[in-house]
Amino acid sequence: MAVVRSPFAHARITSIDSTEAAGMPGVIGVYTGQQMRDAGFGGIPCAWVVPDSDTKTPDHPPIAVDTVRYVGDAVAMVVAKTETQARDAAYAVDVDYDVLDAVIDGHAATMDGEPQLHDDVENNVCFHWIVAGGDIDAAFAAADVVVTDTIINQRLIPTAMETRAALARWDVAMEELTLWVTSQNPHIVRFLLSLDTGIPEHKIRVIAPDVGGGFGSKLPHYPEDSMVIFASQQTGLPVKWNESRTENFQATSHGRDHRQEVEMAATSEGKILGLRAKVWANLGAYLSTASTGVPTILHGLMLSGAYTLPAVHEDVYGVFTNTTPVDAYRGAGRPEATLMVERMMDLVAHEIGMDPAEIRRKNLIPPFTEGHEVITGLVYDSGNYEPALDQALEMIDYPALRKQQQAQLREQGRYIGIGVVTYTEICGLGPSEVAGAVGFGGGLWESAIVRFHPSGKVNVMVGVNPHGQGEETTFAQIVADQLGLPVGDVVIVYGDTDRTPMGWGTYGSRTTPVASGAIMGAITKIKDKGVKIAAHLLEASTEDIEFADGKFSVKGSRDQSMTIQDIALAANTAWDMPEGVEPGLEASAFFNPSNFVYPFGTHIAVVEVDPETGEIELQRYAAVDDCGPIINPMIVEGQIHGGIVQGVAQALWEGAAYDEDGNLVTGSLMDYAIPKADFFPPFELGKTETPTPVNPLGVKGVGETGTIGSTPTVYNAVIDALLPLGVKKVDMPMTPERVWRAIRDAEGGH
Amino acid sequence: MRVTITVNGTTSQADVEPRTLLVDYLRDNLELTGTNIGCDTSQCGACTVHLDGRPVKSCTILAVQADDSTVTTIEGLSGNGQLHPMQEAFREKHGLQCGFCTSGMIMAAVKLVEDGGDLSDRGIRERLEGNLCRCTGYENIVRSIRHYAGEVESHAPLEGDEAMAHHRTLQEAEELAARRQS
Ligand code: FES
Ligand code: FES
Numbered sequence: 001m002a003v004v005r006s007p008f009a010h011a012r013i014t015s016i017d018s019t020e021a022a023g024m025p026g027v028i029g030v031y032t033g034q035q036m037r038d039a040g041f042g043g044i045p046c047a048w049v050v051p052d053s054d055t056k057t058p059d060h061p062p063i064a065v066d067t068v069r070y071v072g073d074a075v076a077m078v079v080a081k082t083e084t085q086a087r088d089a090a091y092a093v094d095v096d097y098d099v100l101d102a103v104i105d106g107h108a109a110t111m112d113g114e115p116q117l118h119d120d121v122e123n124n125v126c127f128h129w130i131v132a133g134g135d136i137d138a139a140f141a142a143a144d145v146v147v148t149d150t151i152i153n154q155r156l157i158p159t160a161m162e163t164r165a166a167l168a169r170w171d172v173a174m175e176e177l178t179l180w181v182t183s184q185n186p187h188i189v190r191f192l193l194s195l196d197t198g199i200p201e202h203k204i205r206v207i208a209p210d211v212g213g214g215f216g217s218k219l220p221h222y223p224e225d226s227m228v229i230f231a232s233q234q235t236g237l238p239v240k241w242n243e244s245r246t247e248n249f250q251a252t253s254h255g256r257d258h259r260q261e262v263e264m265a266a267t268s269e270g271k272i273l274g275l276r277a278k279v280w281a282n283l284g285a286y287l288s289t290a291s292t293g294v295p296t297i298l299h300g301l302m303l304s305g306a307y308t309l310p311a312v313h314e315d316v317y318g319v320f321t322n323t324t325p326v327d328a329y330r331g332a333g334r335p336e337a338t339l340m341v342e343r344m345m346d347l348v349a350h351e352i353g354m355d356p357a358e359i360r361r362k363n364l365i366p367p368f369t370e371g372h373e374v375i376t377g378l379v380y381d382s383g384n385y386e387p388a389l390d391q392a393l394e395m396i397d398y399p400a401l402r403k404q405q406q407a408q409l410r411e412q413g414r415y416i417g418i419g420v421v422t423y424t425e426i427c428g429l430g431p432s433e434v435a436g437a438v439g440f441g442g443g444l445w446e447s448a449i450v451r452f453h454p455s456g457k458v459n460v461m462v463g464v465n466p467h468g469q470g471e472e473t474t475f476a477q478i479v480a481d482q483l484g485l486p487v488g489d490v491v492i493v494y495g496d497t498d499r500t501p502m503g504w505g506t507y508g509s510r511t512t513p514v515a516s517g518a519i520m521g522a523i524t525k526i527k528d529k530g531v532k533i534a535a536h537l538l539e540a541s542t543e544d545i546e547f548a549d550g551k552f553s554v555k556g557s558r559d560q561s562m563t564i565q566d567i568a569l570a571a572n573t574a575w576d577m578p579e580g581v582e583p584g585l586e587a588s589a590f591f592n593p594s595n596f597v598y599p600f601g602t603h604i605a606v607v608e609v610d611p612e613t614g615e616i617e618l619q620r621y622a623a624v625d626d627c628g629p630i631i632n633p634m635i636v637e638g639q640i641h642g643g644i645v646q647g648v649a650q651a652l653w654e655g656a657a658y659d660e661d662g663n664l665v666t667g668s669l670m671d672y673a674i675p676k677a678d679f680f681p682p683f684e685l686g687k688t689e690t691p692t693p694v695n696p697l698g699v700k701g702v703g704e705t706g707t708i709g710s711t712p713t714v715y716n717a718v719i720d721a722l723l724p725l726g727v728k729k730v731d732m733p734m735t736p737e738r739v740w741r742a743i744r745d746a747e748g749g750h
Numbered sequence: 751m752r753v754t755i756t757v758n759g760t761t762s763q764a765d766v767e768p769r770t771l772l773v774d775y776l777r778d779n780l781e782l783t784g785t786n787i788g789c790d791t792s793q794c795g796a797c798t799v800h801l802d803g804r805p806v807k808s809c810t811i812l813a814v815q816a817d818d819s820t821v822t823t824i825e826g827l828s829g830n831g832q833l834h835p836m837q838e839a840f841r842e843k844h845g846l847q848c849g850f851c852t853s854g855m856i857m858a859a860v861k862l863v864e865d866g867g868d869l870s871d872r873g874i875r876e877r878l879e880g881n882l883c884r885c886t887g888y889e890n891i892v893r894s895i896r897h898y899a900g901e902v903e904s905h906a907p908l909e910g911d912e913a914m915a916h917h918r919t920l921q922e923a924e925e926l927a928a929r930r931q932s
Pocket of ligand 1: 786791792
């Protein structure tokens with residue numbers, strides 16, 4: 001299958017002529033949005049509608065019916081025997097458009113007189129959401145200093161190395177659907193598909209094995225999922241679509257894209273008093289699966305950062321524009337909050353002449369173990385921020401770096417900058433009650449089944465869907481460790497709704513903190529059942545049986561024991577079970593966490609800027625992250641490495657650019673600068689380990705911390721280098737050209 | 751057009767369209783799907799294979815250009831039911847996360863080491879510029895390659911002065927490894 005896509009950002013479709021395409025070699029069918037609608041296919045649902053925000057949810061047909069709203073919007077699809085034939089024929093579909101004015105910028109789109117995307121959405125404002133706490137007016141009235149900035153948190157393109165794909169097989173006799181799809185959350189896709197395709201959920205099987213990276217971009221349910229299903233129903237054949245990289249840039253969700261107007265109030269001693277902001281969040285042309293939750297709940301509620309903040313007020317406007325839909329991208333909302341807060345902290349520090357590390361230390365929330373409520377209403381789980389700050393400062397020998405290196409080199413005309421950021425973030429999504437209260441259309445619990453086979457080998461079925469994060473290993477370690485098994489005897493099963501129990505998927509750094517709770521629950525049940533069987537077979541009472549190192553033993557006589565493998569065989573054969581105990585050694589458990597988890601840490605970057613060329617060299621990067629007790633250090637490090645690289649990339653290189661007609665100028669890997677190996681020095685990683693009370697293992701998430709911490713760290717480092725040149729601000733990505741211009745403009749201003 | 755290409759030791763013939771890319775020939779005709787396609791502009795390197803012993807991006811070559819050539823793909827790198835030592839090194843040092851870039855990375859890495867040259871952290875980073883990875887941040891890929899090349903022994907992250915010394919020579923690396931072991 002190939003998709004005919006709109007070359008215009010905003011246009012009415014006046015006609016679609018598929019005569020020529022239909023006659024081309026191999027072509028089986030050409031289909032339009034109207035045909036899908038006539039067959040009962042509904043619009044793509046948005047799964048997150050923020051309450052108290054007056055959110056508008058305009059129809060999002062999988063194939064545009066009369067209006068296209070972004071370059072890449074689907075207009076028709078062609079099914080042919082081979083992919084090449086389908087693509088060739090797609091070029092031959094003749095579509096006439098009546099081109100309309102387009103609006104690209106999320107702030108501009110709210111102005112009177114700008115093009116309107118959806119009939120029922122006045123000034124393109126999808127929602128207005130407010131977070132407020134404390135007395136914000138009093139905070140600003142009492143302030144010795146007020147700093148302001150307008151921050152453009154630019155649009156990013158997730159660019160997982162594997163593009164998307166979808167393959168549908170409709171079984172006409174059984175009326176059953178199998179969909180193979182690159183998804184981070186196959187169970188959510190199945191649920192949403194049952195809503196928009198009308199196929200009952202129990203007749204849908206979604207298979208998503210070994211997905212090649214996602215970073216949020218494979219979270220949504222996409223139009224192409226519905227398209228291949230419709231095409232399979234129409235043709236009676238399995239139908240597959242492979243996304244090209246060009247399509248991936250246009251039609252897979254983007255991330256970030258905020259304009260933030262921010263003020264921070266503080267005392268002359270560096271105590272922060274209040275944060276006030278207005279944010280325009282560009283949502284793109286339609287609502288994607290989680291798009292309204294990202295700039296609200298995941299952003300606005302995190303404005304206290306790692307600090308004691310007495311007052312906050314933020315207005316967030318979600319805005320439709322003629323651009324690719326925006327959804328979660330690694331960090332999702334929290335990078336937009338952290339950069340805002342950390343930028344303002346540095347501006348205050350500069351204003352009052354305080355060291356950036358000191359102003360942070362001064363405002364850090366003191367250590368807490370059982371919950372700490374911040375001004376936005378969130379209750380952080382546990383935190384001890386200062387040791388991470390101290391460790392990072394020590395790793396980099398901060399005082400020496402500041403005094404000697406930085407000051408000395410400046411005298412020689414070299415501009416070294418140091419950025420220091422202390423962050424915390426919300427992840428491990430989350431308590432299902434809260435999910436419901438904030439408008440997420442699903443739960444956020446997880447489930448797991450631990451199944452012993454007769455031979456003592458184990459499968460663990462989980463509803464989460466790792467796609468590069470390595471939980472197949474982490475979970476096997478947990479199970480092996482808890483049950484005294486060789487790790488190779490445990491295989492984790494995921495990625496198939498028919499083989500796994502319900503789960504809400506892998507995103508929001510939730511997989512280990514939430515699913516490990518379910519796994520631990522199942523392990524407890526296995527142990528309890530094992531004790532009963534062992535007691536029966538060893539002719540002891542259950543109170544006298546203890547379990548350690550994979551053995552059930554009678555207390556005080558270690559030679560009277562059975563291995564867990566013995567128990568597995570006994571339970572599976574069930575020749576001699578204790579009364580009232582069912583055969584088999586298998587347990588299922590559900591885990592609904594009582595709170596989110598809040599990992600934290602300190603990141604420090606050292607950069608050198610060449611004032612002649614504007615070039616930036618990242619010289620050192622130190623990160624101390626606390627994600628609770630670490631299960632697999634190598635995997636945790638790997639997550640931090642990858643996260644740092646994506647976050648630094650936002651500061652320095654990556655940014656989606658549209659021209660005023662809505663063409664994506666950065667539409668390929670030639671124009672969109674995802675980083676290469678030689679852009680980085682080796683990272684210096686440290687850690688502290690503060691357990692959370694929220695789950696049995698005390699673990700927090702680590703998938704996004706690197707990204708959340710690193711963008712502001714590098715941003716602040718670059719500005720720190722440029723301050724002696726009079727530059728206080730450079731928009732991201734801080735390309736050499738922008739840096740050079742900023743230096744030149746600052747010189748001109750002298 | 752008819753092409754004769756020896757892939758992983760097996761010679762086969764096929765009729766292909768002149769526009770067929772080598773990568774499509776490998777994946778569609780021979781069903782060797784270990785070679786991945788990550789882009790359509792020859793940037794990502796996911797499709798890297800060895801063509802007559804040289805690393806090439808198989809999306810930049812037409813199948814007809816590979817006529818009468820010898821190609822090795824990731825499937826042909828390992829043998830006798832064993833992983834190639836470079837594959838082992840990637841496993842050992844966590845050089846992959848989602849694994850999509852990995853076959854191309856490994857094919858490029860094998861040649862990078864074979865060709866000699868600077869095997870310092872910096873040297874490898876500079877010579878890996880044709881291959882993109884979105885997951886790992888590259889650090890463990892570089893570590894995997896250095897592990898394969900006998901340059902790093904322990905998994906411990908580079909720290910302090912070690913991390914500052916990006917331009918470490920082979921000899922220095924050996925000294926460092928010796929220091930670590932003692
Ligand atoms: S597929 Fe990207 S370089 Fe070949
Ligand atoms: S491991 Fe995912 S792209 Fe490299």
